[in-house]
Amino acid sequence: MTVAKEDVRALAQAAREASRALAIASTEQKDAALRAMARHLRKAAPTLLAANAEDVAAARTAGKNAAFLDRLLLDTGRLESMARAVEAVADLKDPVGEVTETWKRPNGLKVAKVRLPLGVVLMIYESRPNVTSDAAALCLKSGNAVLLRGGSESARSNQAIAEALSAGLQEAGLPAHSVQVVPAGERESLLELLKLEGLIDLCIPRGGEGLIRFVAENARIPVVKHYQGVCHVYVHEAADLDMATRITVNAKASRPGVCNAAECLLVDRGVAEQFLPEVGRALVDKKVELRGCPTTVAVLTRAGVPVTPATEGDYGHEFLDLILAVRVVKDLDAALGHIARYGSEHTEAIVTEDEGVAGRFTREVTASGVMWNASTRFNDGGELGLGAEIGISTSRLHAFGPMGLRELTSQKYVVHGKGQVR
Amino acid sequence: MTVAKEDVRALAQAAREASRALAIASTEQKDAALRAMARHLRKAAPTLLAANAEDVAAARTAGKNAAFLDRLLLDTGRLESMARAVEAVADLKDPVGEVTETWKRPNGLKVAKVRLPLGVVLMIYESRPNVTSDAAALCLKSGNAVLLRGGSESARSNQAIAEALSAGLQEAGLPAHSVQVVPAGERESLLELLKLEGLIDLCIPRGGEGLIRFVAENARIPVVKHYQGVCHVYVHEAADLDMATRITVNAKASRPGVCNAAECLLVDRGVAEQFLPEVGRALVDKKVELRGCPTTVAVLTRAGVPVTPATEGDYGHEFLDLILAVRVVKDLDAALGHIARYGSEHTEAIVTEDEGVAGRFTREVTASGVMWNASTRFNDGGELGLGAEIGISTSRLHAFGPMGLRELTSQKYVVHGKGQVR
Numbered sequence: 108m109t110v111a112k113e114d115v116r117a118l119a120q121a122a123r124e125a126s127r128a129l130a131i132a133s134t135e136q137k138d139a140a141l142r143a144m145a146r147h148l149r150k151a152a153p154t155l156l157a158a159n160a161e162d163v164a165a166a167r168t169a170g171k172n173a174a175f176l177d178r179l180l181l182d183t184g185r186l187e188s189m190a191r192a193v194e195a196v197a198d199l200k201d202p203v204g205e206v207t208e209t210w211k212r213p214n215g216l217k218v219a220k221v222r223l224p225l226g227v228v229l230m231i232y233e234s235r236p237n238v239t240s241d242a243a244a245l246c247l248k249s250g251n252a253v254l255l256r257g258g259s260e261s262a263r264s265n266q267a268i269a270e271a272l273s274a275g276l277q278e279a280g281l282p283a284h285s286v287q288v289v290p291a292g293e294r295e296s297l298l299e300l301l302k303l304e305g306l307i308d309l310c311i312p313r314g315g316e317g318l319i320r321f322v323a324e325n326a327r328i329p330v331v332k333h334y335q336g337v338c339h340v341y342v343h344e345a346a347d348l349d350m351a352t353r354i355t356v357n358a359k360a361s362r363p364g365v366c367n368a369a370e371c372l373l374v375d376r377g378v379a380e381q382f383l384p385e386v387g388r389a390l391v392d393k394k395v396e397l398r399g400c401p402t403t404v405a406v407l408t409r410a411g412v413p414v415t416p417a418t419e420g421d422y423g424h425e426f427l428d429l430i431l432a433v434r435v436v437k438d439l440d441a442a443l444g445h446i447a448r449y450g451s452e453h454t455e456a457i458v459t460e461d462e463g464v465a466g467r468f469t470r471e472v473t474a475s476g477v478m479w480n481a482s483t484r485f486n487d488g489g490e491l492g493l494g495a496e497i498g499i500s501t502s503r504l505h506a507f508g509p510m511g512l513r514e515l516t517s518q519k520y521v522v523h524g525k526g527q528v529r
Numbered sequence: 530m531t532v533a534k535e536d537v538r539a540l541a542q543a544a545r546e547a548s549r550a551l552a553i554a555s556t557e558q559k560d561a562a563l564r565a566m567a568r569h570l571r572k573a574a575p576t577l578l579a580a581n582a583e584d585v586a587a588a589r590t591a592g593k594n595a596a597f598l599d600r601l602l603l604d605t606g607r608l609e610s611m612a613r614a615v616e617a618v619a620d621l622k623d624p625v626g627e628v629t630e631t632w633k634r635p636n637g638l639k640v641a642k643v644r645l646p647l648g649v650v651l652m653i654y655e656s657r658p659n660v661t662s663d664a665a666a667l668c669l670k671s672g673n674a675v676l677l678r679g680g681s682e683s684a685r686s687n688q689a690i691a692e693a694l695s696a697g698l699q700e701a702g703l704p705a706h707s708v709q710v711v712p713a714g715e716r717e718s719l720l721e722l723l724k725l726e727g728l729i730d731l732c733i734p735r736g737g738e739g740l741i742r743f744v745a746e747n748a749r750i751p752v753v754k755h756y757q758g759v760c761h762v763y764v765h766e767a768a769d770l771d772m773a774t775r776i777t778v779n780a781k782a783s784r785p786g787v788c789n790a791a792e793c794l795l796v797d798r799g800v801a802e803q804f805l806p807e808v809g810r811a812l813v814d815k816k817v818e819l820r821g822c823p824t825t826v827a828v829l830t831r832a833g834v835p836v837t838p839a840t841e842g843d844y845g846h847e848f849l850d851l852i853l854a855v856r857v858v859k860d861l862d863a864a865l866g867h868i869a870r871y872g873s874e875h876t877e878a879i880v881t882e883d884e885g886v887a888g889r890f891t892r893e894v895t896a897s898g899v900m901w902n903a904s905t906r907f908n909d910g911g912e913l914g915l916g917a918e919i920g921i922s923t924s925r926l927h928a929f930g931p932m933g934l935r936e937l938t939s940q941k942y943v944v945h946g947k948g949q950v951r
Binding site (some may be wrong): 127128131185204210212216218221225226304308309316323324326327331347350353354356357358361388406431447460465469470471473474475476477478479480481482484485487490492501503504505507508509517518520521522523524525526527529 | 751892897901926931941946
């Protein structure tokens, strides 16, 4: 599908207009729209599953692997989950209009900070069709219009989902252009979108490194990156070692393909001899391949735990797989140095019973989530209690870490006076 | 002065390294550095004023006008104000480490949101040398390294100021590279800086439209724009008309050259006949030139108040001068429509005694500052109580409106558990 420059601009202009109506829509109206969107998703099941089946067949013909096909696939169960996720957003608190702070000035002016929507959000993602409805619901509730640009492999599914969502929006009296799917598959139309400064207020790219680099290098619109997670678990010498094993195994093996999974284990020299065999066996039981520094290799080999030597490229690498780099460090400072050099500012964990050490770690580590005696896997919007997330930002600007409804808003100063002048 | 690409990158890399030390510097250390910086500014007065005199002489030779030369000029009084402003930042609360929120999850995890610095800030500005020390102080206190790129006309002054600031930093044991002046005057070196994604975390351009457009069109690093203020005062039919006159005159005439000055007055039809002659006379007394819609022209002409017809180009225009566009509108909706079309999302004011109308106005207007019965001139960091500001953002992302110390920080999630896993 070829999309002319003018068409891309027209989509964004329609979104901008819709955003004006959305910004002042009441909570009741937005929630009614979300519930209607969920109803229409269920109602459109036959059309939607047929469109998805075409996408899956085309991807299979194109030789995509099983993991890819699984991410792309919709069935009645997954469709129902999508509809429920949309309804769950209706149950979340509306961030728009929330007064986050108030104060009074010596001259009597009353100042309030009040949340307002960002405007128009451009969401760029890959092949999971559920992102289409999840992102649409979160943007709608936060009063933002959204342009959804999914992967070309899920184009038919996304179009069918967007049609169902638009039907719900119109039923509730909100602009159909509040949610629009941008035709996927061409870098030209994406390039055009990325240049629409003044029409698009925020771009959220979610996906592989190539996609994010492309967006970062070409965007003239504000981008909040959802980049890789090179997360570490640091086991300090004053750690409860059983706890450290549980946390390490969970951080690495509970879901290795996600960004908050651990990719590297750092172990204090003082406890390496005791801890490494214990955690090594637990990890190998979970089919984790270990790549260790020379000390790690020596200790594990003596203990009969399989391990290969780590190369420099194994540090700072996001495996997204059952592979873990392991390094023995001298102390807290060495651990902090390793993390500053190799971490991606996503999630970092320390296991220790020493409060002072934990204090330094949580203060000095720059990462969106810093965990003390908890798994890296908790750096997630749902787990932290944000309700739902549109992604996890690895940029410090605007939002750092899981982005929920609030992170899709800005704040304005509302000032109430009695005629004050300067 | 020609700066090679590699040199620009080296400056940014030095800033990045300095930012790591600054991020964990104590409040005491940062405040000691600020006080030392102020001392060194005073001590360097002879060198500094000599450098400034060269800048002023060169600018005069280049034919710059009196207003420009005045902005560029430093004297002992202005230098003392700069030193005091740096000391005043030492007295502000350190935002780094501030816990903004805490909560507990059902699984027992304790979550805190904690402020951390953004990293490296690039400040791009024009000819006022005081911005150099103001921005350096605010960035330092918020734990950020800063690259200062001022106008070429103030290059000698800025370099001398930066040297004094660096001496203060070193005296307090903080990296001298925390504050660096980037050689000005070439678009190539600016272009290079704007591409240093990953090394610079935030770019703040402050200046004319041309500069801001250039930055917005070329930056691959995050930009928070400090763009124009096309601010309106809307006098509703239920306004206290004496208050409305006071606010309008103050908003327009107290300092017409700043971004929170009013550029357009909107008057409800129901009070136009009574209000326009009154406010018109008060404005003309302050030497304000009025450009009105046909109704305004008719009413003012009958009342003997000088007025010329407004052209379409007068609406949405930032005069930064003693000129005011005036338009009579049908009602609140017409006023909201005008502001949505012509406003720049900077500051908008309503004068009314009707709380319901004020509620709709403050809710529905998208602007960083929305004033009810107060002058637009209050949308300012000092006036709102932020202590000091690095500028006024007109972008909704990250910070909207005056940016103080807090707006130079991000927040991370710090999670404390007892071994929880997912």
